[in-house]
Amino acid sequence: MQLLIHRGTKEIGGICVELMTGKSRIIVDLGIPLVSARKDQPFDSKVIEGKTVKQLLDLGVLPAVNGLYRGDAPCVDAVLISHSHLDHYGLLRYVHPDISIFISEGAREMIGVSDIFTPHRTGALNARIVGCGKKFKVAEFEITAFLVDHSAFDALAFLIEANGTRVFYSGDFRGHGRKSALFKKMVADPPRDIDCLLMEGSMIGRGEQIYKDEVAVERGIREVLESKSNIAFLFASSQNIDRLVSAYKACRKTGTTFVIDLYTAFILHRLGAKTKSLPQFNWPNVRVKFFKYHADKIAEAGHEKLLYLFNQQKIEMEEINRTKENVLMILRDNSLFPKVIAHIHPVGGATIIYSMWEGYLTDKFKGYCREKGISIKQIHTSGHAIPKDLTAFAKALNPRSLVPIHTFHSERYGELFDNVKLLEDEEPWEVPV
Numbered sequence: 001m002q003l004l005i006h007r008g009t010k011e012i013g014g015i016c017v018e019l020m021t022g023k024s025r026i027i028v029d030l031g032i033p034l035v036s037a038r039k040d041q042p043f044d045s046k047v048i049e050g051k052t053v054k055q056l057l058d059l060g061v062l063p064a065v066n067g068l069y070r071g072d073a074p075c076v077d078a079v080l081i082s083h084s085h086l087d088h089y090g091l092l093r094y095v096h097p098d099i100s101i102f103i104s105e106g107a108r109e110m111i112g113v114s115d116i117f118t119p120h121r122t123g124a125l126n127a128r129i130v131g132c133g134k135k136f137k138v139a140e141f142e143i144t145a146f147l148v149d150h151s152a153f154d155a156l157a158f159l160i161e162a163n164g165t166r167v168f169y170s171g172d173f174r175g176h177g178r179k180s181a182l183f184k185k186m187v188a189d190p191p192r193d194i195d196c197l198l199m200e201g202s203m204i205g206r207g208e209q210i211y212k213d214e215v216a217v218e219r220g221i222r223e224v225l226e227s228k229s230n231i232a233f234l235f236a237s238s239q240n241i242d243r244l245v246s247a248y249k250a251c252r253k254t255g256t257t258f259v260i261d262l263y264t265a266f267i268l269h270r271l272g273a274k275t276k277s278l279p280q281f282n283w284p285n286v287r288v289k290f291f292k293y294h295a296d297k298i299a300e301a302g303h304e305k306l307l308y309l310f311n312q313q314k315i316e317m318e319e320i321n322r323t324k325e326n327v328l329m330i331l332r333d334n335s336l337f338p339k340v341i342a343h344i345h346p347v348g349g350a351t352i353i354y355s356m357w358e359g360y361l362t363d364k365f366k367g368y369c370r371e372k373g374i375s376i377k378q379i380h381t382s383g384h385a386i387p388k389d390l391t392a393f394a395k396a397l398n399p400r401s402l403v404p405i406h407t408f409h410s411e412r413y414g415e416l417f418d419n420v421k422l423l424e425d426e427e428p429w430e431v432p433v
């Protein structure tokens with residue numbers, strides 16, 4: 001089997017891996033880059049808008065994969081998507097519609113939600129839903145998907161076999177989220193005889209985490225809710241389901257009302273149809289704040305009926321202000337935030353629980369909060385495995401070759417793991433067996 005990492009050997013984001021046998025080709029992940037080609041600044045996703053496949057190929061945004069994109073004669077057998085983060089799926093809209101996309105049900109659902117609420121549109125997917133643990137065939141490849149613990153819902157790793165060669169693609173994963181049991185199970189009973197492990201290393205070279213796991217995050221949120229005397233805001237991605245569960249549990253334990261927006265209510269409702277343990281808009285302690293933007297998006301997508309449903313638990317700003325000592329409200333650093341706090345009297349003494357990657361927290365926003373007397377408490381744990389867990393994972397899978405991917409520090413892999421094989425982007429490599 002031949003392996004070709006189009007992008008991702010020395011960066012986080014923009015992942016695209018190609019696997020080939022004599023007769024078959026598959027692509028694993030097709031993500032938007034997070035950094036510029038020179039890796040010195042954030043990728044400007046606006047450059048994509050309005051461009052043709054040819055222009056995006058020329059710009060190097062689309063990896064050079066022949067037979068993959070619209071307008072080309074399709075000669076790729078399938079695309080596998082590990083999870084619903086843009087840096088893993090964000091270029092799917094350019095894929096030829098005849099090529100099947102293998103994806104988990106939860107990831108397909110989340111991509112559909114992003115299509116409704118965010119400017120990033122993927123459009124209709126030629127999706128084939130992947131069940132975990134069951135082997136499926138694509139041309140000469142045999143593939144097994146494994147559910148993993150990550151901050152994206154229903155994230156997968158893949159074991160990919162062909163002609164006696166076994167490649168394991170970790171995707172993004174961790175051992176400290178709400179699904180840490182999956183990590184422990186994989187380490188205790190790993191797939192055997194792995195010739196090549198492609199393993200993410202997002203946390204290599206980053207500092208220690210203050211909140212070591214999702215349980216610590218839940219405790220941290222609870223402590224804020226217990227000690228606060230004004231409203232608290234939760235700044236978190238509504239697609240980070242583990243985090244929503246942590247916040248909900250903290251609210252339940254402290255008798256706090258968790259005010260979610262329609263976007264969050266919609267996500268939980270969609271996923272709740274399959275996963276019964278996820279908090280819903282009509283569960284105790286949950287209320288829904290309607291914002292026009294979200295309501296319009298839901299209506300445009302043809303789900304008006306849900307607005308009537310969510311209306312049962314609607315909360316207005318007047319009530320939020322009146323009961324503010326007992327409210328945790330989900331929001332983010334966007335144009336809604338100043339509009340909301342204009343209704344909170346006084347707003348001084350309010351707390352923001354900043355529960356996202358600290359890189360998103362700007363000095364401008366910090367200054368704005370300082371002026372308003374709003375304190376910011378960072379309570380977050382990463383979606384990615386810490387080095388200790390990466391080591392345990394690599395040891396357990398014990399691959400003949402370990403290839404770094406999704407990392408800014410591939411040069412450090414050699415110190416941490418055995419059998420490391422460094423590749424460059426676009427360097428073809430025959431996987432030794």
Ligand SMILES: [Zn+2]
Pocket residue numbers: 083085150152172383
């Ligand atoms: Zn991810």
